[in-house]
Amino acid sequence: MASNAPVGKPTDMSSPRLPKVAGIDSTVPAPPDTVAPLPGVPSAAPPSDAALPPGVLIQDRLASWVSDLTTLHELTERLIKTDSLDGALREMLGAGAALVGARRGMAVLEPADGLGPTSTIGLGLAHADLGTIETVPRGSGSYGRLLDGLPEADPPGAGLPGNGPTAPRRPARVPEPIAIRDVRTEEGLDPRHREVAARLGYAASYALPLATEEAGRLGAAVWLYDEPAEPDERRRHLIGLYGRFATEHLARLLQVERARARVATVAEELLPSRLPRVPGVRLAVRHLTGPQGGGDWYDALPLPEGALGLAVGSVSGTGPSALAAMGRLRASLRAYAVMEGEDPVAVLSDLELLLRLTEPARSATALFAYAEPAQRRIVLAGAGHAPPLVVGDHRTEFVETSLSAPLGMLTCWEAPSVELSPAPGETVLLYTDGLLRRTGDATDRAFARLHAAASSVPRTDRSDPGAVADHVLRTLLPGGLDPAVEGEDVVLLAARFE
Template sequence: MLDIPSRVRVHVETLLAAQIDMGVCDAFEQYAPVGKPYTMNAPHPPKVAGIDSTVPAPAHTVAPAPSAPDTPVVTTGPGVLLQDRLAGWVSDLTTLHELTERLARTGTLPDALHELLGAGAALVGARRGLVVLEPDDGLGPATTIGLGLTPADLGHLETVPRAALPHGALLDTRAGRSGQPTEVVRPDLLAEEGLHPRHRDVAARLGFAASYALPLATEAAGRLGAAVWLYDEPAEPAERQRHLAGLYVRYATEHLARVLDVERTRACMATMSEELLPARLPRVSGVQLAVRHRTGPRGGGDWYDALPLPDAALGLSVGSVTGSGPSAVAAMGRLRASLRAYAVMEGEDPVAVLSDLELLLRLTEPARSATALFAYCEPALRRITLAGAGHSPPLLVGERRTRYVETSVSAPLGMLACWEAPSMELQAAPGETVLLYTDGLLHRTGDPVDRAFARLHAAASGVPRAARHDPGAVADHVLRTVLPDGLDRTDGAEDVVLLAARFE
């Protein structure tokens, strides 16, 4: 409860009227004491507005001091009512603060939608629900996520005509139209007159008897979708619960709009990168190929390529352009296309190929540099001639040896007035695999360079014997070992390319 000093004089009826007219926050702010703050003791009740709080009470709340034995306890009157009201407001604000902070920590769209469903269910006192994401701009993504509902349950709901469902009433109304519903309350579905028969059947089958729906819409974000919560028994949220849920959903909509923009940008950059890289790897006699590519959230300039060459040869290349974003992706596409042309003309001389690429980079991309590695492979002889420009050395993996292929130390392309470095030749044994990779694989480990190289070597040495015949299995094992705990699948700050070539 709140200890209100005698110096603070507030008219109770005026304060209650202000609460109704202005809302909790405005009324609390207007009638708060001005000047030196006084001590306030407001216990955090274990359950407010249907919420079982799972977080500790705020630091500014303490247990009320016990009253003296001779002091009479006042249990009625305007002062007690005012204290109860203020305590409820403080508790509501604390609850909203906790829930919005949890939502703000979500960084992906699925996580944000699940957090929205869970917090909303706690606010309105429901156990299950679903959120339908359908942005008004038509750019997607369109998805439905359930809370306490299996994919089969969501499938049953989809058999109900859309207009009969709560989210259909919210989403199928033209945005901005007068009379657009701001909520849909159905306190007793089975007793509701005019309910669609299919809706009644699905509700009985899934075991829910009431629903409450809110639109995910604000003036700034537009309309993104709708959230629906389901009750096991006939029920509806109280006015206080609706008010809290409305405040939370408006904040959640703004957060979802920001996350949605990030997701769209990420998907666009990934699509651009994938379209500028080979759609599939070629089939060449005597060698098996596999590649694993992970694109960073901002889009990077890492590339890979495998190109059939005359005389049954094969050209392999990996590289990375400095920078990130659309400009780096575009520069990567230009360099990769140019390297393919140079490889066709003089692929048997990797130094000449990289020299031509370096000249092109200095003339067309003077503000950029790039690392690159090109290998001219003769699968019938299992012979590889390669040259590198500031790039990490390949890794040879076999039954009897796992070692880095020592390449000459050289600067990246575009760093010197004229680039040139000697090539080297490698003879692979039958069944051995050559791994070409970009620096992003090492950087994502977070280790120093020497330790990252040691981790990569250990991962390649530990490839199970049963997996060594499949270059894809070798690449997967290396990725999972070098980047454990799912880091091989998540987006990182940099691109990752791992190209595996197994010689028969």
Template structure:
């Protein structure tokens, strides 16, 4: 008689005996209920994280030195905080003094133009610009979490949002107590969305700091623009037309304004007075001193221009009497275009450079001290006879100093740039000046912020 079989259970073979030794099953995990202390720690960790993020973003913003850089940084940081991919800043200072500008993030120029076709009051930022905080009905933020589902949305706004794929927007006003309303920043979402309360709070604090920084840079930009305007007004509005010579000039002013000048003054009997110079220092006082010195030099040139040494001697005496704390470098040339002849004298100034088909060389002038450095300045004049088609280049020391090279290397770079002017450009003093300037100061160095002014004056003789 066979032994009885154990019943079969699904998934278990009852004929297989159980092992002699089995592992004791592990106990079920015990659910830990967090106490009130853990929740507090989580909140503290969140606050520390927010403060760290805010500190990093504000430090990056503080390192920006121009208005354009600051606006770009505001957009990038704001997009990260708001969780958006695109955005724009509309800068429209309420005082009307400008500058007005619109900067975009992830938006092409034509996209910004398309958004600006929306009636201002219905744009994602319009209400903030028209009714800034502090005015009746004014609010510091404007959230539109679902644009296409919004009732009463302007048809043009709906059309632009659909075309650009904008599903939602979140905007904050840019305004300070001192500067007043400056504009608005808006971040755009591809789908219906809205930043959570914690992110909104963090973004609001960042934008308040950013607006103060923008206001400072805006004031600095206005001051620079005003100083540049004053500098331009103190220099010739246009170069004169004199038979036998063609003139061109390039002038670059530093951000604080400097004391470099140039001049081209028609004189009796078809002559021409050419001068370049530089006053020590920078800022409004140096610009004012430059204006006074240049105006005095023009007067002396009219009275005794045929004697450049006398002109600079008189200028040196004036400088010692009226500007005892300053010195200046200057070069004055009495030009007779009909004879293709120049008589020039220099005071501590870099010599002119002759550029022609057969030669490129510096004019040999006597070494002399700047004006105001000695008890009495005097140096002999030099006569120069350029050939037909040759160009004489006058420049200030700022052109050499902006290269960042030692003096001898800077002079060599200037000589090489002049010698390398293509033959096709040698008949045009404007083209010669551009070629030399961009070769000596490549990659935008001629326009970059620098404490040194740059003057390059070209006179081509026919």
């Protein structure tokens, strides 16, 4: 079979070629078998010169295998460095195009268990082109036939002897790739398929299932040829090996992505679903979570006689245990704030005693502020926490708070409270240490950058606490919070006093 040979054109002029790797030309034709072939390596087409000495034939064949292995090694090394589903899909799509000799393609992520996430990305195709392809009935498109025809792997014990949780699982059936050499002449295609192919200018396709027997179906990839063609046996073998590796990598990233989503959901459920409306003050909050979910939290709760309690804090550790501790700490602080919120020192003292008795191995920082918006008066106390920042038309300054240890670090915590009176139109920013540490700067430098960011808020935005918070975040973290980078969460609570 010709390698990617367009109909009616010379093969050597139109056949896509693999890139040269390590000085070896991977397109050198392999000789006929003179010895037993290695397991798993497809036989090569016979060369034009069959009279070459056996030693030369074996050397050429080994060179071809080394080149293929080197190519696969480099491509898989690049793939394994991706740490997101989108990045892995794009890398897989580009590498696959080089292996099968195509210029364009698309990958569809659609896990068979229906739990998502789902996405479609293209290579050399605009967003509108992807939408056009999706108008083809799934039963006619090659990737759609792969997606609809591949079940997910059975749960443990399904269909096999023994129904216990340790029973073996029955692997899913993995379908064969689908090659359409010529869309114009292929039998059984929907007319819409031929119409879309003509509109987008492709004449052939090769679709590969993104599936393994253990992982089940994750999706499918399809590469498009400008002229009638299909990959030869060697290219099919290479893309098959690469596709299995890519699927296993995608399966791992999928589990990580789902775990992150679950952690983020739990974290959001443990925090206020909405901010209260209290006369005389407007509130806004920004909460950014890391990949494992940290223990940063915030709270805003209305108190008797028109008062308002504001709190931010962080517990040590990451992951589910830190989230659980954060939820317990926040719930306890709410109870103490209702009972004795007008005395922030008493609130934090009770919280420190509870933490020391119930979780002696954990520490936490916290800041609680008792605000009376009508009088524009705030009384606050902090335990190992960064000081608030007041932002207004005539000043941008940190609140001078006394130096105190985090909760759980001393046998008895106590620190004096601080009182401040924000002017009309000023915004008080409460934040967690994650905002400073995520900058990557030393502490003093991070504080200076935070002060500069708050000072540079445009006057037109200072009437909106949400706009103030957004400007500070954009200035300090211009690239946003990379969810793939380990680190603390970021909380920024803004309270603008009328």
